[in-house]
Amino acid sequence: MNDIAIQLNDVSKAFKYFALKNVDLTLPTGQIMGFVGANGAGKSTTIRIIMGLMQADQGKVNVLGRTLPYEQANLKQEVGYSSEEMRLYGAKNLGWHMQFIKSIYPSWDDNYAKALLNRFDLNTEQKIKQFSKGQHIKAQLLLVLARKPKLLVLDEPTTGLDPVARQEVMNELALILQDEQRTVLFSSHNTADVEKISDQITFIDRGRIIDSNDKETFLENWRRINIELPSDHEMLPMGHVIHVEQQGRIASMVSNQFTPSILQACQQQNIRVNSVDNMTLEEIFLTSVMHRRQGEQK
Amino acid sequence: MNINPAMISRLFIKDWQLIQRYMLMYIGLGALSIFLMSVKNGTAYYTGVVMLITVLIGASAHVVFVSIVIERKEHQMSFIMGLPINVTDYTLSKLLGGLVAYLLCWTPIVLTLLLVIGFSDMPNGMIPMALITALEILLATTLLLCVAIVFEQEAVTIVVMVALNLLFNLFLFSVGQMPEINMHITSDTPVFNATVFGIIGVELLSILLLLVATTYYKSRKACFF
Numbered sequence: 001m002n003d004i005a006i007q008l009n010d011v012s013k014a015f016k017y018f019a020l021k022n023v024d025l026t027l028p029t030g031q032i033m034g035f036v037g038a039n040g041a042g043k044s045t046t047i048r049i050i051m052g053l054m055q056a057d058q059g060k061v062n063v064l065g066r067t068l069p070y071e072q073a074n075l076k077q078e079v080g081y082s083s084e085e086m087r088l089y090g091a092k093n094l095g096w097h098m099q100f101i102k103s104i105y106p107s108w109d110d111n112y113a114k115a116l117l118n119r120f121d122l123n124t125e126q127k128i129k130q131f132s133k134g135q136h137i138k139a140q141l142l143l144v145l146a147r148k149p150k151l152l153v154l155d156e157p158t159t160g161l162d163p164v165a166r167q168e169v170m171n172e173l174a175l176i177l178q179d180e181q182r183t184v185l186f187s188s189h190n191t192a193d194v195e196k197i198s199d200q201i202t203f204i205d206r207g208r209i210i211d212s213n214d215k216e217t218f219l220e221n222w223r224r225i226n227i228e229l230p231s232d233h234e235m236l237p238m239g240h241v242i243h244v245e246q247q248g249r250i251a252s253m254v255s256n257q258f259t260p261s262i263l264q265a266c267q268q269q270n271i272r273v274n275s276v277d278n279m280t281l282e283e284i285f286l287t288s289v290m291h292r293r294q295g296e297q298k
Numbered sequence: 299m300n301i302n303p304a305m306i307s308r309l310f311i312k313d314w315q316l317i318q319r320y321m322l323m324y325i326g327l328g329a330l331s332i333f334l335m336s337v338k339n340g341t342a343y344y345t346g347v348v349m350l351i352t353v354l355i356g357a358s359a360h361v362v363f364v365s366i367v368i369e370r371k372e373h374q375m376s377f378i379m380g381l382p383i384n385v386t387d388y389t390l391s392k393l394l395g396g397l398v399a400y401l402l403c404w405t406p407i408v409l410t411l412l413l414v415i416g417f418s419d420m421p422n423g424m425i426p427m428a429l430i431t432a433l434e435i436l437l438a439t440t441l442l443l444c445v446a447i448v449f450e451q452e453a454v455t456i457v458v459m460v461a462l463n464l465l466f467n468l469f470l471f472s473v474g475q476m477p478e479i480n481m482h483i484t485s486d487t488p489v490f491n492a493t494v495f496g497i498i499g500v501e502l503l504s505i506l507l508l509l510v511a512t513t514y515y516k517s518r519k520a521c522f523f
Contacts, residue, residue, distance in 0.1 A: 051380070053379055053522045054521050054523040055520050069520045069521045072384055072521075073300070073305075073383055073384045073387065076380060076383070079380075081380035082380070085376050086377050087373040087374050088374065090372070092315075100308075100312055104308060
């Protein structure tokens with residue numbers, strides 16, 4: 001068994017107004033990776049390249065041991081792919097779609113499909129055009145999950161859903177992903193969704209991967225340190241501090257590699273530390289993006 | 299060129315299931331048109347002719363738009379791209395599948411038309427012209443399928459469809475003016491002379507060339523995007 005499910009090396013793809021640049025990405029087998037980026041950051045382009053639907057201008061793409069895009073047909077036998085833009089046939093019902101997918105994938109599991117039908121509260125007789133958006137996404141998930149893929153690639157599955165439907169889909173997805181060990185690549189611009197189900201997190205912005213790590217490392221490494229300075233002079237740069245907001249003597253600094261040595265350095269400069277706070281994934285993502293963009297401007 | 303015949307046939311069956319109701323409706327309308335043509339009444343005859351041509355062209359547009367243009371426009375294509383197929387599988391399923399689906403409607407209508415001409419009071423000399431006309435519509439359908447697949451744009455497909463309809467009238471006029479055809483239309487026996495065979499041959503060869511060229515062009519693409 002291959003230990004690496006997805007491996008992208010130095011992958012680039014240029015369009016007229018956007019370019020994916022030198023993307024390196026590794027997803028070990030059995031892990032769930034949240035792929036986070038703003039709209040237009042390059043998530044869908046990366047996923048299309050991973051699925052073999054789009055050819056990179058340069059770089060190597062290997063998924064489940066297959067070289068892409070050349071082995072895309074064989075690869076897609078083992079991958080469940082669902083995207084936000086994907087639509088089923090409105091004039092047909094879910095049962096028709098299930099039969100169609102079952103005829104293609106020998107790995108289709110009828111019992112699992114029935115269990116998912118109950119869990120998602122879907123009716124096989126109902127036409128797809130009568131489904132709500134949430135039901136439509138659940139139907140898509142059912143069709144990819146019941147074929148028991150080795151790798152699940154979900155491109156923004158919760159985008160456009162109202163908060164209730166999003167919560168429903170995410171809860172069900174979280175439950176399903178606990179069922180078995182699966183390898184999942186899950187893209188979203190919603191950090192709360194990603195934080196809920198991911199082991200690994202990768203941030204992408206303006207076509208570049210800006211950070212990639214496991215969720216615990218992200219949450220442990222990033223801290224917001226609220227401080228009081230001895231004077232209102234501008235604060236001196238400090239190691240591992242990537243962002244500072246200062247108003248007079250009160251300041252807040254963000255570290256992406258927090259260690260107690262930062263607090264010791266504060267003490268040495270007569271800086272009073274008021275609090276050290278954990279950061280949410282959204283705060284981490286936003287700070288990462290802003291830090292990166294400021295670096296590009298300099 | 300790697301192709302997956304099993305997937306191509308599954309995609310064809312899927313497309314056929316999406317349009318079969320309409321194709322059966324077109325066959326019914328085609329039968330009605332032919333019935334009107336066989337009635338001994340000038341108005342009924344011309345109504346039948348116009349209706350028959352409309353049915354054949356309508357079915358052609360229906361196949362192309364439902365199986366290719368609308369599938370892309372409504373993002374069902376994304377669902378299909380996620381299946382274990384490559385660009386060539388998709389192209390062949392749409393080209394051959396679209397053509398077979400259309401032929402399942404075209405063939406019974408055209409056969410019925412030829413039989414009715416053959417066994418009714420209509421002059422049998424009409425048979426070659428009817429066959430040439432029906433094959434022109436089949437050729438136009440193939441061209442429309444190819445355009446929809448190659449250009450992947452609704453607007454281009456619509457423009458080509460309109461142009462083909464205009465050219466159809468020009469074609470009918472031009473062929474009808476040919477003495478080798480015109481002089482035999484009202485005769486009691488069908489005359490398959492060199493001109494008729496030549497036109498039919500060009501039509502069939504054009505269909506074949508369009509299919510091969512489109513498949514070759516698309517098979518050079520490694521990816522859908």
